[in-house]
Amino acid sequence: MKLREAITSHLKTYRNVETNASSILITSGAQQALHLIIQFLLKPGDSVAIYIKHRIKMVFLNPIFQNPTGTTMSYERRKKVLEISTQYGIAIVEDDPYSVTGYDNEPIRSLKSMDQDGSVLYISSLSKIISSGLRIGWIVGPQAVIQRLTDAKQQIDFGHPNYPQWIAAQLLSSEGFETHFQHLRIGLKRKRDITLHALQSAFKDNIEYGIPSGGIHLWCKLKEVLNEQHLFKECVKNGIVFAPGSTLGSNDRYMRFTYSRVDDHMIEEGIRRFAEVIKPIE
């Protein structure tokens, strides 16, 4: 209860979302939240894609600083999505682990914060702002749905462990949390800039990317078409990894770099090694 109250207040302060403790289910990260919704609110044959010709039950979206592209759906589009969901009675599952990491301190309205009709099941977690190992995530939604998912989670794991919940509640309510948040955003922005600078000096015009204004990922496209598997293996030999485009629903010219976890100097070193691997393959 203490954590759910702390999350209620966090959502109000940082995410413009008004809710209460009984509309929140604590989950093992956003990952379990997604799993519970797919497993217990959908049945085989339900459509969750954006096609009018099927009877769509849900739309899954990660609208702000999307993984892997780092892009944000425009405000107009977010509004339109909500309008359409209300019009056709389609539930939206908003997966939002990144919106509070915006580097410019300008809050971006999540779908949930604009939701007047309770159409949005809102998922987030502490993984990207505190620690992914803590395994604290949550779902906010209508109480009847939360009750149903709470029963489902009870059957799966007998409820969430107390200890990480206690730590999370302490962290969220602590005086230092706001300072932590400021440092987090400043640090992520710096790491993004180091990554961009290193890529620019190593590749000049041979690589394309969008510049993310929040989140932890940089989505890149190489001008040359290279053998992705070979490139990946060579990178691993050189002590670096990236997420290959083909594993993220794209093709082998794309790749995702994640800059949040590594120390600043290791980002430059990583990109230098990446360029070294690319050269003989080109």
Ligand SMILES: Cc1ncc(COP(=O)(O)O)c(C=O)c1O
């Ligand atoms: C968009 C998105 N949703 C969910 C997750 C899962 O996060 P968690 O650690 O909270 O389970 C991630 C993690 O990378 C993510 O990027």
